[in-house]
Amino acid sequence: xxxxxxxxxxxxxxxxxxxxxxxxxxxxxxxxxxxxxxxxxxxxxxxxxxxxxxxxxxxxxxxxxxxxxxxxxxxxxxxxxxxxxxxxxxxxxxxxxxxxxxxxxxxxxxxxxxxxxxxxxxxxxxxxxxxxxxxxxxxxxxxxxxxxxxxxxxxxxxxxxxxxxxxxxxx
Numbered sequence: 754x755x756x757x758x759x760x761x762x763x764x765x766x767x768x769x770x771x772x773x774x775x776x777x778x779x780x781x782x783x784x785x786x787x788x789x790x791x792x793x794x795x796x797x798x799x800x801x802x803x804x805x806x807x808x809x810x811x812x813x814x815x816x817x818x819x820x821x822x823x824x825x826x827x828x829x830x831x832x833x834x835x836x837x838x839x840x841x842x843x844x845x846x847x848x849x850x851x852x853x854x855x856x857x858x859x860x861x862x863x864x865x866x867x868x869x870x871x872x873x874x875x876x877x878x879x880x881x882x883x884x885x886x887x888x889x890x891x892x893x894x895x896x897x898x899x900x901x902x903x904x905x906x907x908x909x910x911x912x913x914x915x916x917x918x919x920x921x922x923x924x
Contacts, residue, residue, distance in 0.1 A: 794818065795924055803854035805829040808908060813855045821859050821919040825872065826851040827911035841878040841912040845885040848915050861921040864895050871901040872914040882913055 799814035799821065807813060807824065814823045828837050828844025829851070837847040849863075856862055873882060879901065890896050897917070907914050 799855060799859045801854050801858035803831060803858070804851040805831045805834065814859060816859055816921065816924075818924055819920050819922070821856070821861060821865075821917075821921055823852060823855050823917040823919065825870070825914040825916035826855070827907060827909060827914045829909065829911075836909055836911060839912075841873075841875075842881050842885060844911060845882050845913050845915075848913060849885070849889050852915065852917055856917075856919060859919075859921050860923045861919050863889055864891065865921065866890075866897045866917045866919040868918040869897050869899045870916040871899060872904045872907060872916075873901065874904060874907055874912050876903045878912060886915075 795816075795818055797816040798812045799816055800812060804813055804826065811824050814821055816822075826848045828847035829835065830837050830847060831851070831854070837843045852866075853863060856865070869886075871882065871886070873879060887896075
């Protein structure tokens, strides 16, 4: 009889603990599902003739609600479709003109850029690119977060490519 009583107490304890955890899981799951249902995702493709046309299956930028994801830009002149020159400084200047054109098309500007990825084919160009990069942001407070990598090659034999993430004030 004692064994049966102990077994029943154990089963009741296990069952009540299971119910308690299961209700927590269910309530947490429901909240997340409701949050996702209530979250309205608006996607918009950003395109402008003032920046180079994509040379592959991608867009110049994609906007999700108030966040802009800009594809990497290289120093291609949008009017000619060619690199502006073989010089990394000239390419970097053109990269920023291209970035500004895409940002403008989305109703944003460089002060709204929050993250950049800089790709260089030669880390010896870092200081030159860095000086030009810094000149496009008005102050240290406006500098976005950034990562820089050296890569073996870039499209069209470019020496620098910059990709950005920014925000916009219009959806």
